[in-house]
Amino acid sequence: MYQSFIGLEVHIHLLTKTKVFCGCRSAFGDEPNTNVCPVCMGYPGVLPSLNIESMRMGCMVARALGCRIPEKTWFERKQYFYPDMTKNYQISQFASPLGQEGYVEIEGKIGSKQIKKRIRIKECHLEEDAGKMIHTGTVSLLDYNRAGVSLLEIVTEPDMETGEEAELFIQQLRRTVRYLGVCDGNMEEGSLRADANVSINLPGKGLGRKVEIKNLNSSRFVKLGLNYEIARQGELLDAGKTVIQETRLWNENRDETQPMRQKENAQDYRYFPEPDLPVFTPDAAFLKSVDDAIVELPAPRAKRLAGDYGLSEEQADLICEEKAQADYFEDAVTEASANSLAVANTLAANKLSKKDMAARIANWLLQDIKHILGREGIELRDIGSFRLNPKRLASLTVLSASGKISGKNAKQVLEAVISEDKDPEAIIKERGWELISDPAKIAEAVQKVAAAEAATLAQARAALAEGNDKRRQTLSAFLVGKVLAATGGRADPKIAGSQIESLIQGN
Numbered sequence: 130m131y132q133s134f135i136g137l138e139v140h141i142h143l144l145t146k147t148k149v150f151c152g153c154r155s156a157f158g159d160e161p162n163t164n165v166c167p168v169c170m171g172y173p174g175v176l177p178s179l180n181i182e183s184m185r186m187g188c189m190v191a192r193a194l195g196c197r198i199p200e201k202t203w204f205e206r207k208q209y210f211y212p213d214m215t216k217n218y219q220i221s222q223f224a225s226p227l228g229q230e231g232y233v234e235i236e237g238k239i240g241s242k243q244i245k246k247r248i249r250i251k252e253c254h255l256e257e258d259a260g261k262m263i264h265t266g267t268v269s270l271l272d273y274n275r276a277g278v279s280l281l282e283i284v285t286e287p288d289m290e291t292g293e294e295a296e297l298f299i300q301q302l303r304r305t306v307r308y309l310g311v312c313d314g315n316m317e318e319g320s321l322r323a324d325a326n327v328s329i330n331l332p333g334k335g336l337g338r339k340v341e342i343k344n345l346n347s348s349r350f351v352k353l354g355l356n357y358e359i360a361r362q363g364e365l366l367d368a369g370k371t372v373i374q375e376t377r378l379w380n381e382n383r384d385e386t387q388p389m390r391q392k393e394n395a396q397d398y399r400y401f402p403e404p405d406l407p408v409f410t411p412d413a414a415f416l417k418s419v420d421d422a423i424v425e426l427p428a429p430r431a432k433r434l435a436g437d438y439g440l441s442e443e444q445a446d447l448i449c450e451e452k453a454q455a456d457y458f459e460d461a462v463t464e465a466s467a468n469s470l471a472v473a474n475t476l477a478a479n480k481l482s483k484k485d486m487a488a489r490i491a492n493w494l495l496q497d498i499k500h501i502l503g504r505e506g507i508e509l510r511d512i513g514s515f516r517l518n519p520k521r522l523a524s525l526t527v528l529s530a531s532g533k534i535s536g537k538n539a540k541q542v543l544e545a546v547i548s549e550d551k552d553p554e555a556i557i558k559e560r561g562w563e564l565i566s567d568p569a570k571i572a573e574a575v576q577k578v579a580a581a582e583a584a585t586l587a588q589a590r591a592a593l594a595e596g597n598d599k600r601r602q603t604l605s606a607f608l609v610g611k612v613l614a615a616t617g618g619r620a621d622p623k624i625a626g627s628q629i630e631s632l633i634q635g636n
């Protein structure tokens with residue numbers, strides 16, 4: 130068996146309004162060559178100027194990945210020729226990138242195995258993206274809208290060993306940058322792109338010859354591409370051959386990697402400091418603005434949710450999949466807890482704890498609401514503007530938990546809130562679904578049932594005297610059913626049940 134070493138280079142598009150070195154709009158999907166100017170088109174004699182938001186967002190990611198932000202950070206020119214980059218160099222970072230030497234823990238299930246592993250981050254550096262080439266028939270078209278868009282490259286050390294670990298890393302990173310609000314994480318549109326490098330060797334012999342894989346535009350392809358490459362290199366070594374150091378492309382139609390080009394060394398780019406941009410020295414105010422913008426990250430938040438609200442790890446993880454959903458959940462639980470206090474005062478019988486509320490809300494969220502969002506085509510990140518807002522879900526949860534409406538009606542109310550955009554209380558009132566919880570009103574119905582079903586009541590009392598619990602319960606349930614029927618299904622079944630029970634016991 131060989132040991133494998135996987136490192137990743139992940140590029141993320143930062144969600145800045147404008148590009149990194151000019152004032153052009155930074156957006157995906159606009160008409161080609163409409164968001165351009167002499168700076169991002171690389172005209173001679175123009176001067177770039179740094180977008181501070183790009184630097185701030187880059188530093189937020191660096192901090193979230195445990196990186197050190199150096200006292201001074203600057204830009205270099207990376208020289209190479211390519212038609213989508215008119216200056217013939219890219220402004221990037223080399224000697225002192227904005228984030229250095231961090232690490233993250235990846236944690237999750239691989240198959241049935243729970244893994245937890247530390248992955249070192251070599252660096253995060255800020256650079257400009259290149260334009261886009263569109264090849265059609267015999268012509269190639271160029272769109273420079275993407276040229277100069279803020280790009281952050283995150284480079285890991287070769288600490289992963291399987292395609293599954295790399296997939297987990299990317300999924301976790303994607304969640305993190307989405308939480309921070311610095312990248313939409315859309316791999317299909319290319320706003321998060323990953324290149325992977327992998328080498329294998331006999332255990333204890335260090336790194337082998339490195340192969341880079343490009344064109345991995347989903348986390349699943351990262352896994353498949355790496356596992357394919359580990360197997361391919363193993364077969365070569367088994368046959369006594371050597372692995373060629375090269376760049377390969379993932380072919381998603383054939384599920385294999387194919388050679389693309391022999392890899393040049395980093396030195397070939399002849400980096401030198403960009404003379405048109407000053408050295409950036411992050412001061413205390415800048416660093417504070419970075420720290421202030423960092424939110425609680427998904428992994429620690431899932432742990433906190435599990436602890437604070439008594440959720441299972443799996444539930445907490447699902448809820449934290451999207452920040453908007455985790456916010457929605459916590460808002461609803463807070464509302465419901467406040468709301469339930471008022472209800473609990475009038476209904477001493479139903480003591481509703483925060484954990485009860487949380488469990489009910491988590492169930493709504495992960496089952497019924499998830500289903501409805503899917504049906505209505507609403508993205509999870511837009512759950513905040515959903516008609517069933519946290520306040521409405523909280524009301525519905527308390528009404529249902531405190532027995533004011535039946536479980537069946539609660540689901541109907543949920544649907545009606547969404548289709549009619551009204552509060553649950555209004556819908557329940559309109560439809561006459563509010564359960565009768567006034568003991569005196571229920572007692573009237575119980576008395577009527579006792580008179581009409583005197584024989585059954587006598588049988589129940591006899592069963593009680595004989596100690597035949599099973600028969601007594603059957604008869605009691607029958608009588609409760611009659612009470613519910615007499616009230617059009619609106620009597621609170623708990624109150625009706627206890628009144629019938631008292632009647633049987635002759636109180």
Ligand SMILES: [Zn+2]
Nearest residue numbers: 151153166169
């Ligand atoms: Zn521009």
